[in-house]
Amino acid sequence: xAGAARGAAAGAPGAAAGPRVARVxxxxxxxxxxxxxxxxxxxxxxxxRARLGANELARGPSPxxxxxxxxxxxxxxxxxxxxxxxxxxxxxxxxxxxERAVWVGSGIDDLMNQVVRLVVEPGDPVVSSRGxxxxxxxxxxxxxxxxxxxxxRPDFVQDLPALGAAxxxxxxxxxxxxxPDNPMGTWNSGAAIQELLDRHLPGDCMxxxxxxxxxxxxxxxxxxxADPTSDPRLVRLRTFSKAYGLAGSRIGYGVACPEAVVGHIxxxxxxxxxNGVAQAGALASLLDADGRLGEVVADNRxxxxxxxxxxxxxxxxxxxxxxxxxxxxxxxEPRASALLEALRTRxxxxxxxxxxxxxxxVRVSVGSEAERxxxxxxxxxxxxxxxxxx
Amino acid sequence: xAGAARGAAAGAPGAAAGPRVARVxxxxxxxxxxxxxxxxxxxxxxxxRARLGANELARGPSPxxxxxxxxxxxxxxxxxxxxxxxxxxxxxxxxxxxERAVWVGSGIDDLMNQVVRLVVEPGDPVVSSRGxxxxxxxxxxxxxxxxxxxxxRPDFVQDLPALGAAxxxxxxxxxxxxxPDNPMGTWNSGAAIQELLDRHLPGDCMxxxxxxxxxxxxxxxxxxxADPTSDPRLVRLRTFSKAYGLAGSRIGYGVACPEAVVGHIxxxxxxxxxNGVAQAGALASLLDADGRLGEVVADNRxxxxxxxxxxxxxxxxxxxxxxxxxxxxxxxEPRASALLEALRTRxxxxxxxxxxxxxxxVRVSVGSEAERxxxxxxxxxxxxxxxxxx
Numbered sequence: 001x002a003g004a005a006r007g008a009a010a011g012a013p014g015a016a017a018g019p020r021v022a023r024v025x026x027x028x029x030x031x032x033x034x035x036x037x038x039x040x041x042x043x044x045x046x047x048x049r050a051r052l053g054a055n056e057l058a059r060g061p062s063p064x065x066x067x068x069x070x071x072x073x074x075x076x077x078x079x080x081x082x083x084x085x086x087x088x089x090x091x092x093x094x095x096x097x098x099e100r101a102v103w104v105g106s107g108i109d110d111l112m113n114q115v116v117r118l119v120v121e122p123g124d125p126v127v128s129s130r131g132x133x134x135x136x137x138x139x140x141x142x143x144x145x146x147x148x149x150x151x152x153r154p155d156f157v158q159d160l161p162a163l164g165a166a167x168x169x170x171x172x173x174x175x176x177x178x179x180p181d182n183p184m185g186t187w188n189s190g191a192a193i194q195e196l197l198d199r200h201l202p203g204d205c206m207x208x209x210x211x212x213x214x215x216x217x218x219x220x221x222x223x224x225x226a227d228p229t230s231d232p233r234l235v236r237l238r239t240f241s242k243a244y245g246l247a248g249s250r251i252g253y254g255v256a257c258p259e260a261v262v263g264h265i266x267x268x269x270x271x272x273x274x275n276g277v278a279q280a281g282a283l284a285s286l287l288d289a290d291g292r293l294g295e296v297v298a299d300n301r302x303x304x305x306x307x308x309x310x311x312x313x314x315x316x317x318x319x320x321x322x323x324x325x326x327x328x329x330x331x332x333e334p335r336a337s338a339l340l341e342a343l344r345t346r347x348x349x350x351x352x353x354x355x356x357x358x359x360x361x362v363r364v365s366v367g368s369e370a371e372r373x374x375x376x377x378x379x380x381x382x383x384x385x386x387x388x389x390x
Numbered sequence: 391x392a393g394a395a396r397g398a399a400a401g402a403p404g405a406a407a408g409p410r411v412a413r414v415x416x417x418x419x420x421x422x423x424x425x426x427x428x429x430x431x432x433x434x435x436x437x438x439r440a441r442l443g444a445n446e447l448a449r450g451p452s453p454x455x456x457x458x459x460x461x462x463x464x465x466x467x468x469x470x471x472x473x474x475x476x477x478x479x480x481x482x483x484x485x486x487x488x489e490r491a492v493w494v495g496s497g498i499d500d501l502m503n504q505v506v507r508l509v510v511e512p513g514d515p516v517v518s519s520r521g522x523x524x525x526x527x528x529x530x531x532x533x534x535x536x537x538x539x540x541x542x543r544p545d546f547v548q549d550l551p552a553l554g555a556a557x558x559x560x561x562x563x564x565x566x567x568x569x570p571d572n573p574m575g576t577w578n579s580g581a582a583i584q585e586l587l588d589r590h591l592p593g594d595c596m597x598x599x600x601x602x603x604x605x606x607x608x609x610x611x612x613x614x615x616a617d618p619t620s621d622p623r624l625v626r627l628r629t630f631s632k633a634y635g636l637a638g639s640r641i642g643y644g645v646a647c648p649e650a651v652v653g654h655i656x657x658x659x660x661x662x663x664x665n666g667v668a669q670a671g672a673l674a675s676l677l678d679a680d681g682r683l684g685e686v687v688a689d690n691r692x693x694x695x696x697x698x699x700x701x702x703x704x705x706x707x708x709x710x711x712x713x714x715x716x717x718x719x720x721x722x723e724p725r726a727s728a729l730l731e732a733l734r735t736r737x738x739x740x741x742x743x744x745x746x747x748x749x750x751x752v753r754v755s756v757g758s759e760a761e762r763x764x765x766x767x768x769x770x771x772x773x774x775x776x777x778x779x780x
Contacts, residue, residue, distance in 0.1 A: 013554065018594035018622040018650045020563050022511045025654045032520070051468070069667070070464045076671065077450030077635040078441070078458065106496060106640075109660050115412060121412045139453030142658035171401060173410050199635045202401040206409035232408040245467040245566055248666035250496075260408045264415045268532035270499050271422060276638035277667050281466065351591065362631045 022139055024122060024144040031138065034225035037349055049347035050378075055182070055325050057212075057245035058368035059299075061281055063291045065246070068284035072277045079127045080276030087283045091253055094286065095127050100258040101263060104274050106250040108239045114265050115140045115208050115254070120145040125170035125385040129158045131355030133183070133210065135174045148172060152358065156319055156327070157186040158191070164200020175201060178210040180217050183353045185321030190223035192350050197231060206261075209236045212252075213323035215243035215293060221322050225255065232260035242280075242324060243296055244285040249278035260304055277301070298325050303366030315381065319361075327353075327361040334387045336360050340384035348375055403604075414512060414534040421528065427739055440761035440768075445572070445603075445715050447635035448758035449689075451671055452682045455636070460675035462667045470666030477673045479513055481643055481733040482674065490648040491618040493655060494664050497729035498602050500630045503529045504655050505598050505625055505644070506564070510535040514548050516559035517546045521745030523573070523600065527567045538562060542748065547718070549577040550583070554590020565591060568600040568608050573743045575711030575752045580613035587621060600625045602642075603713035605633035605683060605691050611712050615645065619687030622650035632714060633686055634675040639668035645748075690714050701767055704773065709751075717743075717751040725779045732772035738765055 019161055036055065041047050051058075061069065084104035094101040105111040112135065120126055120142030130149035140147055148170045153159045158181055167175045177196070180187035193209065201207055214222050228234070237253035251274060256262050285292075307326040311318040317329030330336040336352050339362055343350055352362045364375065405480045422695065427444065433438050441448075451459065453562035474494035478721045482489040495501040502525065510516055512534030519528055530537055536776055548571055558563045567586070570577040591597055604612050618624070641664060646652050650709045668727035675682075697716040700710040707719030720726040728741050729752055754765060 013558065013588075013590050016595040017507060018647070019625075020594050020652050021508050021650075025508055025657055026655050028654075030653060030657060032656065034661065035662075036472045038475060039473065042475075054469055056469065057467045060464065066463055066466070069466065070460045072638075073456055073459045073463070073667070074450065076456070076638045077447045079444055079446065079631075080426070080638045080640075083429065084427045085428060085432075106660070106663055106665075108661060113660065118411050120414055121407060121429075139658075168401065168403065183413060185563075198403075200403050202403060204401055204410050204721070235409075241469075247469045248462075250470075250663060250665045257408070260411075263420060264411050265652075266422065267415055267418050270496070270503065271426075273422065273496055273640060274498060275496075275640040275665055275668060278665060281463075310662040333684045351667070 001284075007115055015026045016274045023161055024142065028141060032352070034134070039387060040349065041345065044344065046347070048349040051349050051368060051375040052365040052367045052371055052375060053349040053351040054247070055323070056247045056367045056378035057242060057296065057324070058371060059296070060245045061244070062285055064288040065244070065284040069249070069277050069281040073277060078276065079272050079289050080105065080274055080279050082271040084274055084279055087279055090283060095224055095255060096226055097102070097255055098258065100264050101255050101262060102253055103262050103269070104251065104253045105269065105325070107132055108210060108237050108252045109135050110250070110273070111237045111252055111254045112136060112208070112210065114269055115206070116140055116143050116145070117268070118261070118264055119173045120276040125172040126176070127163055127166045127172045128176040129163070131353050131358040132158070132181070132309060132355065133178050134175065136210070141156060152184070156184045156358065157181070158188060160196040161200050164196055167205045169203050171202070172205055174206045174208060176208045176210065178212065179319045180184050180211065180213045180221060180322035182323065183351075184327050184361070185319055185323045185360065187217055187221040187322040187326055189220050190219070193223045197234060201233060205234050208236060209234065211236055212239045212242055216297060216324050217322040222259055227261070228255055228257045232257035235261055240282045240285060243293060244282070244289075246278065246281055246285065249280035249281055250275065251282045297371045303372055306372055306376070307364060310379065314380065325363050327363050330360055330362060332390060333359045335386055336362050338386040338389050339382055346378040346382060348378050400513065414532065418531060421549060424524070425753050430734065430739065431458045434734065434738070436535065438739040441739050441741040442757045442761055442765060444637070444740040444753040445632060445713070445755045446520050446637050447632060447686065447714070448761060449686075450635045451633070452675055452678050454678040455634070455671045455674040456549070459639070459667050459671040460646055462670035464495065465666060468666065469662050470664055470669050472661040472758050474664055474669055477669055477676075480673060480676050485615045485645060486745040487615055487618055487645055488648065491645050491652060492643055493642050493659070494641065495659065497631055498600060498627050498642045498664055499525050500640070500663070501642055501644045502526060502598070502600065502626045504659055505596070506530055506535070507658070508651070508654055509563045509596055515562040515563045516566070517553055517556045517560065517564040520749040521573075521743050522548070522566065522571065523568050526600070542574070544576045545576070546748065547571070548578060550578055551587040552588050554586055557595045558688070559593050561592070564596045564598060566598045568602065569708050570603045570611065570712035572603065572713065573741070574711055574748065574751070575713045575715055576608055577712040581610070581611050587624060593623070593624060596625055599624065599625055602629045602632055604628060606687060606714050607633055607712040618645055618647045621645035621647070625651055630672045630675060633683060634672070634679075636668065636675065637673055639671050640665065640760040641666045641668035641672045690756050691763055696762055696766070698753060704770065715753050715755045717753050720752060722780060723749045725776055726752050728776040728779050729772055732775040733768060734770060736768040739769050
């Protein structure tokens with residue numbers, strides 16, 4: 001019915017032929033980027049013993065952040081500061097960028113949607129890696145963009161020169177890179193990102209650099225922050241969802257050229273959209289980050305090493321990870337899918353990439369020590385369950 | 391720079407001519423729908439004594455909601471349920487509509503943006519009342535829509551037959567009505583809304599009915615809920631920001647036809663966008679609404695009566711209000727603007743409509759008893775301050 005009724009009768013009062021939706025949505029297939037763990041738990045009739053599918057920080061926010069959030073709940077009757085002034089100020093000081101170059105949104109998905117909406121018009125070519133973070137592609141499709149997909153390198157690292165070449169060939173307005181990468185956990189060096197900007201990316205093409213996992217990345221894997229006006233093509237997104245344990249609070253930030261990017265986003269962002277409890281939690285998380293973040297990162301490294309040792313023991317391939325999860329190679333898509341199911345029946349929830357050739361991997365979050373223990377105990381049995389598969 | 395560089399040189403690698411933003415944003419003037427109270431407080435160097443400008447519930451969430459939110463903070467490390475299943479189920483039961491007809495978003499501004507984005511394409515005519523809720527117009531402009539404004543009736547009530555006539559004449563895809571209305575506080579009856587649908591609105595035109603203040607409305611002013619498939623043009627939005635005291639938590643809901651509207655919104659909404667603390671607070675608010683909501687509504691009525699009596703005593707005109715604020719008539723825009731300033735220097739923050747002929751009013755939130763006391767004490771002096779103005 002939607003998008004169809006445009007005749008004279010439809011325009012008559014009270015005819016109730018139904019609303020006319022924009023062409024892009026009328027033509028778009030229904031899609032949900034991720035099935036919710038709550039849906040799977042309801043189907044299973046029990047909560048998961050190990051929730052290792054969403055790359056969350058199992059220990060949650062720091063005690064100081066938790067205390068700040070609980071205090072902020074008392075002010076929930078009042079709108080949160082629409083300019084997130086206190087948080088933006090602290091971020092700008094730490095990153096040594098002007099406050100005007102920083103804006104705050106309800107997590108990276110929100111920020112990413114803003115950036116896609118800012119540049120992508122129906123029919124515009126947009127370049128991303130085939131099988132990369134699905135929510136980016138979801139937003140591009142919703143803006144009517146035409147996705148140009150570039151294969152990962154054979155070592156499952158995003159191919160930056162090839163992304164740049166595809167952008168030049170397609171005259172793309174936007175290239176997406178996640179670094180470290182979700183879902184593979186691999187990374188490019190900061191120098192390689194800079195080289196993408198300097199040598200490969202067209203001068204009028206935006207680079208959306210999704211750094212959700214930057215805090216977990218090895219030395220040299222993160223591009224240093226520079227004057228955001230020096231290259232107006234570069235838009236960087238970070239989040240409090242991962243290393244700061246605030247996934248459920250929905251808060252993240254972007255850094256970009258104030259004139260070329262941030263000023264435009266203020267024209268259409270939800271000015272009162274960032275909730276006050278999250279603002280309080282994020283600010284407190286930053287202020288006590290020095291001690292806490294080191295612990296979180298060290299624990300995450302132990303978790304990755306534990307998974308690597310486990311895989312080595314069981315003869316499974318795995319990728320070196322710069323994030324808070326490890327991609328484990330099952331050798332084929334049917335084996336990876338079957339392992340997902342086998343683990344789920346054992347109370348372990350993980351996810352996997354959906355697109356070849358990445359889809360032969362499963363992606364396992366580091367989680368808590370207890371959850372890793374459950375995974376370590378259940379993986380051998382789950383592998384036995386799928387032993388017949390090629 | 392943005393939107394300009396499209397030549398061959400701009401496409402060369404590393405030229406850094408800057409990103410090309412979508413035409414609608416390149417051409418749109420910078421705009422902020424509301425100046426934040428925090429910005430005004432910083433300018434004043436002190437917090438307001440009475441925060442009566444944002445129609446917030448001064449007493450905040452109910453004790454049960456506050457307890458649920460504080461408990462939920464411990465789970466802030468985990469993403470909130472992307473389907474808001476528990477909250478949607480409870481809403482559907484109470485409204486007697488199918489669960490599939492209900493969706494949850496981060497407050498009415500978020501929901502409104504979704505609905506506007508769903509239907510409005512560049513150049514599309516959209517009908518709203520001249521001087522009505524500015525955030526609706528903000529979203530229409532960001533979607534490239536062409537606003538067709540219909541004057542309020544002389545009694546400052548939205549003119550529903552005229553809105554319908556304008557929609558027919560312009561072949562509009564969308565008409566916006568807030569009921570009760572913000573910023574005037576006036577309302578139409580549920581029967582009048584139904585008549586708009588039955589007799590005036592084109593059969594292929596959506597009616598976006600913003601009911602943010604419905605809980606405060608007098609008997610008969612609210613359209614009863616019916617089967618959402620019976621009229622796919624009708625989209626209703628409600629919020630937990632006002633009567634439930636959760637403005638800072640960002641949570642609200644929409645009810646519409648699942649096939650014609652809600653299914654399309656799932657194609658592009660932020661699936662993980664509604665924070666978990668807000669979901670917990672909203673559900674707890676609903677579950678203890680029966681007692682609490684009655685108190686809130688009764689206190690709000692006392693506040694409106696107090697303002698009406700105050701205005702009568704001071705010889706000021708005022709509109710009957712079905713919301714949690716009162717529009718006070720200063721007789722002219724210069725007097726209304728000057729009163730805003732005079733009140734602000736006395737520590738009282740209120741807002742006013744920005745567009746003639748509504749702009750001769752100031753809009754004062756009911757607030758807390760203590761805040762109303764401050765307003766009552768300061769208003770006579772503020773009126774003396776502006777006594778010379780016509």
